[in-house]
Amino acid sequence: MRRAIEGLKINCSALACLGILSGAFLGFLPGEGAQAQQIGQVRKLQRATFQSFSSGGEPLEPVGGVHLAPGLERRPGTGGQVYNPGEPSLNMALCRWEPKKMPLKIWISPGLQLPEKPFSELQKVRPDEVFEMLRQPGAPFENCGLTQAREWTEDVNYQVAAGIEQWREFEKEGLFSFGFTDDPRQAHIMVFFVDSFKDSTSPGGIMVGGNTCAQLYPYDVAQRVNIAQKPVVIEMSTLVNRSPEKMIAASCHEFGHALGIKAHSPYRDDIMHENRVVDYLSPADKATIRALYKSKPAYVM
Numbered sequence: 001m002r003r004a005i006e007g008l009k010i011n012c013s014a015l016a017c018l019g020i021l022s023g024a025f026l027g028f029l030p031g032e033g034a035q036a037q038q039i040g041q042v043r044k045l046q047r048a049t050f051q052s053f054s055s056g057g058e059p060l061e062p063v064g065g066v067h068l069a070p071g072l073e074r075r076p077g078t079g080g081q082v083y084n085p086g087e088p089s090l091n092m093a094l095c096r097w098e099p100k101k102m103p104l105k106i107w108i109s110p111g112l113q114l115p116e117k118p119f120s121e122l123q124k125v126r127p128d129e130v131f132e133m134l135r136q137p138g139a140p141f142e143n144c145g146l147t148q149a150r151e152w153t154e155d156v157n158y159q160v161a162a163g164i165e166q167w168r169e170f171e172k173e174g175l176f177s178f179g180f181t182d183d184p185r186q187a188h189i190m191v192f193f194v195d196s197f198k199d200s201t202s203p204g205g206i207m208v209g210g211n212t213c214a215q216l217y218p219y220d221v222a223q224r225v226n227i228a229q230k231p232v233v234i235e236m237s238t239l240v241n242r243s244p245e246k247m248i249a250a251s252c253h254e255f256g257h258a259l260g261i262k263a264h265s266p267y268r269d270d271i272m273h274e275n276r277v278v279d280y281l282s283p284a285d286k287a288t289i290r291a292l293y294k295s296k297p298a299y300v301m
Contacts, residue, residue, distance in 0.1 A: 116198060
């Protein structure tokens with residue numbers, strides 16, 4: 001794994017080949033383009049064609065990252081078996097992005113930490129909170145009083161991007177596509193940071209390494225009504241995920257939630273298990289995302 005990290009560091013030249021090096025995931029805000037150009041060339045993505053959405057949808061239960069919880073062992077020969085990715089609070093209903101939203105645009109902030117809230121309230125407030133911040137005049141987040149999370153460095157954003165990149169292989173299969181943007185107002189998925197999650201009542205408490213919040217809309221309603229697009233908000237703990245290995249694996253896990261794998265896998269050898277013992281996507285993770293994106297969802301983001 002260490003060799004992988006050193007290669008991912010991701011050698012800047014390798015990232016440039018992927019077309020993702022620069023402020024697009026180093027988190028530069030608009031107006032910092034000169035600094036971004038010193039790092040590399042900003043990837044120009046085609047504009048995603050997505051509808052304007054209005055408020056609505058059902059609230060979800062908080063989805064965490066790293067917890068202290070037991071996991072099941074698979075029987076021999078079942079390593080690539082699909083697990084249920086549905087949303088637990090909606091009777092395990094399936095949820096994913098629609099093709100018309102592609103390519104998904106991801107913005108990784110320059111270490112910005114959102115206002116502290118009790119962990120149990122994050123799902124209720126984060127998408128709306130960030131949506132309202134983006135509607136304020138001026139540069140995004142300029143007057144929101146956001147601070148930078150402790151332990152954050154530019155290298156952390158490379159690690160987050162490396163975790164997200166593990167899902168890139170499914171572009172070749174036509175399941176979904178994504179890229180990084182340096183404009184938060186264009187982003188479907190936004191990554192922020194936090195020292196540690198406070199007042200968590202989830203298994204493992206302060207050991208929660210990440211959290212993903214999304215606003216869901218019934219699929220049938222989304223086909224008839226224009227709804228204001230609210231970003232999926234990912235928050236990563238810089239203290240829990242201090243090592244590159246932990247940050248990469250936790251980011252891969254949280255991006256899996258952002259893509260639509262809402263429930264945790266019951267098996268500890270999957271990246272989507274809440275107390276995973278692996279750093280990479282498993283055959284079951286891959287089979288599950290394929291099954292999800294080949295199924296008609298009950299809800300969309």
